[in-house]
Amino acid sequence: MSAPIQATTPAPIAPAKIVRFNAFAMNTVGHQSPGLWTHERDQSHRYTDPDYWLDLARLLERGGFDSVFLADVLGVYDVHGGSPDAALRHAIQVPLNDPLVLVPLMASVTRHLGFGVTCALTYEQPYSFARRMSTLDHLTRGRIGWNIVTGYLDSAARNLGQPAQLAHDERYDLADEYLDVVYKLWELSWEDGAVRRDKSAGVFTDPAKVHPIRHQGEHYRVPGPHLCEPSPQRTPVLFQAGTSSRGRAFAGRHAECIFVSGPSVAVVKGYVDGLRGAAREAGRSPDDVLIYGQALIVTAPTREEALAKHEDLKRHVDIDAALTLLSGWTGVDFSRHPLDATIDYLDTQAGRSALASFSSADPTRRWTVGEAAAFIGLGGRGPVFIGDPAEIADQLIAWLDATGLDGFNLTYALAHETFRDVVDLVVPELRRRGRYREAATADDGPRTLRHRLFGEGDGLKATHAGRRVTLSTPDGGAEVVTVAALSTVAGGAAASTAVETAVLLDPDPASASPSSPTLFSLSIPLTEPVA
Numbered sequence: 001m002s003a004p005i006q007a008t009t010p011a012p013i014a015p016a017k018i019v020r021f022n023a024f025a026m027n028t029v030g031h032q033s034p035g036l037w038t039h040e041r042d043q044s045h046r047y048t049d050p051d052y053w054l055d056l057a058r059l060l061e062r063g064g065f066d067s068v069f070l071a072d073v074l075g076v077y078d079v080h081g082g083s084p085d086a087a088l089r090h091a092i093q094v095p096l097n098d099p100l101v102l103v104p105l106m107a108s109v110t111r112h113l114g115f116g117v118t119c120a121l122t123y124e125q126p127y128s129f130a131r132r133m134s135t136l137d138h139l140t141r142g143r144i145g146w147n148i149v150t151g152y153l154d155s156a157a158r159n160l161g162q163p164a165q166l167a168h169d170e171r172y173d174l175a176d177e178y179l180d181v182v183y184k185l186w187e188l189s190w191e192d193g194a195v196r197r198d199k200s201a202g203v204f205t206d207p208a209k210v211h212p213i214r215h216q217g218e219h220y221r222v223p224g225p226h227l228c229e230p231s232p233q234r235t236p237v238l239f240q241a242g243t244s245s246r247g248r249a250f251a252g253r254h255a256e257c258i259f260v261s262g263p264s265v266a267v268v269k270g271y272v273d274g275l276r277g278a279a280r281e282a283g284r285s286p287d288d289v290l291i292y293g294q295a296l297i298v299t300a301p302t303r304e305e306a307l308a309k310h311e312d313l314k315r316h317v318d319i320d321a322a323l324t325l326l327s328g329w330t331g332v333d334f335s336r337h338p339l340d341a342t343i344d345y346l347d348t349q350a351g352r353s354a355l356a357s358f359s360s361a362d363p364t365r366r367w368t369v370g371e372a373a374a375f376i377g378l379g380g381r382g383p384v385f386i387g388d389p390a391e392i393a394d395q396l397i398a399w400l401d402a403t404g405l406d407g408f409n410l411t412y413a414l415a416h417e418t419f420r421d422v423v424d425l426v427v428p429e430l431r432r433r434g435r436y437r438e439a440a441t442a443d444d445g446p447r448t449l450r451h452r453l454f455g456e457g458d459g460l461k462a463t464h465a466g467r468r469v470t471l472s473t474p475d476g477g478a479e480v481v482t483v484a485a486l487s488t489v490a491g492g493a494a495a496s497t498a499v500e501t502a503v504l505l506d507p508d509p510a511s512a513s514p515s516s517p518t519l520f521s522l523s524i525p526l527t528e529p530v531a
């Protein structure tokens with residue numbers, strides 16, 4: 001006799017992940033498609049015109065993009081041929097204006113779009129930088145993000161008072177301490193209730209609720225307090241884009257959103273797995289980070305039109321310009337190598353991922369210099385998806401499934417035509433499939449960028465719960481703790497007692513090594529008022 005059939009509850013099916021879009025731009029001509037500025041339809045030569053940026057902001061808002069990511073470097077690309085000539089001739093990220101000042105402009109015509117702005121921490125003191133970010137977080141009503149970079153161009157260091165840039169791993173060590181300082185300024189210096197604006201009592205700020213941070217580290221000494229009152233997010237959403245082993249460790253510790261660039265599923269999947277692993281090692285959930293892969297979309301209403309468009313774009317790629325870009329990214333002067341030479345990996349003091357993505361990151365593929373230049377010529381170091389809107393949606397979803405990405409950091413070939421095609425053709429197709437956020441309605445209140453990305457909360461806690469931090473205790477000792485929720489440390493009434501009580505959960509001396517994150521190494525009671 002057969003066993004009675006038992007009713008089973010079917011396992012709940014997880015809803016399919018939405019596809020996220022981020023727009024990759026820079027306050028310059030061309031950006032990631034060297035040579036394309038010469039195309040008659042490209043508008044990027046208008047980068048000095050405020051309307052150029054206002055139009056882009058309105059377009060991305062209409063398309064429901066998570067954010068616009070504004071890249072930046074502080075030097076010229078002079079590795080190729082040992083001079084800036086090629087960069088100047090081909091407009092390879094020069095001329096280049098400041099990205100930060102675009103933000104209030106673009107924020108003034110949008111309510112939801114986030115801003116991931118690149119600022120190199122290497123050349124600026126954390127105290128003044130923290131104020132600039134707080135100001136922008138106020139002015140955008142909580143939509144600012146910071147792409148944390150340490151730079152990769154020696155030309156930047158030489159112009160900013162250093163003989164050469166710091167060595168690769170040292171830059172990340174510096175960055176860890178920098179983050180330590182700015183977290184303290186943003187999260188711990190002002191309690192939530194510090195600003196009273198009490199006209200009848202004549203008290204604007206309660207001094208008992210504003211604290212020094214007394215940071216004394218290897219590179220920085222910052223007594224505090226922070227100059228700004230708490231902004232909607234306090235800490236801007238933290239973006240990062242390094243995949244070397246040191247870069248991954250840094251990202252695992254700090255990043256909430258990560259950008260990766262790789263030419264194939266194999267390379268990108270390797271990056272994604274490594275980065276999620278690094279988040280786990282830092283005591284966070286691997287899904288606490290959103291990872292966006294670089295990509296270019298070439299689309300049109302029909303497949304034939306899209307293919308023709310792609311052929312037309314390819315005709316404007318300039319190989320010498322592409323090599324100028326690649327040389328700057330990698331620190332290798334590719335003008336000295338024939339186009340048919342194969343690329344091997346070597347450690348340089350520039351960024352390491354760019355070279356690795358055409359060599360060691362995929363051992364099954366050997367790239368020649370010419371192939372790599374042609375590849376990055378259209379859309380930089382990511383794949384190019386070509387087809388009608390349905391074909392594009394299929395490709396995006398297939399990449400998401402195969403790599404574990406959360407979304408795409410979209411480059412353009414033609415400004416702003418490429419993004420307009422995405423917004424008008426691809427976004428509606430993804431929405432039809434339930435794979436894209438719905439259009440914002442008038443009822444959708446403005447949300448902070450962090451809330452919009454992670455679905456809850458405005459503060460760092462939304463993604464940093466679970467991480468381990470080292471606290472210096474008042475008696476000079478150190479204690480490694482797991483943060484249950486950053487709200488217990490960050491601001492508010494709880495902050496005054498958090499150091500001794502709420503935050504000291506799960507002491508874990510095993511991980512108390514010098515490399516442990518030292519997020520809140522406070523050696524002062526948080527209740528201490530400003531002297």
Ligand SMILES: Cc1cc2nc3c(=O)[nH]c(=O)nc-3n(C[C@H](O)[C@H](O)[C@H](O)COP(=O)(O)O)c2cc1C
Pocket residue numbers: 070071072073118120148149150151152241242243244245246247248259260261294350351352353354409
């Ligand atoms: C998509 C993407 C965008 C980047 N944007 C910038 C940037 O705007 N400015 C900058 O100095 N570095 C930028 N970088 C470089 C990274 O900050 C980092 O230096 C690089 O990825 C190498 O890191 P790694 O050696 O740890 O792999 C970017 C990297 C990627 C992948």
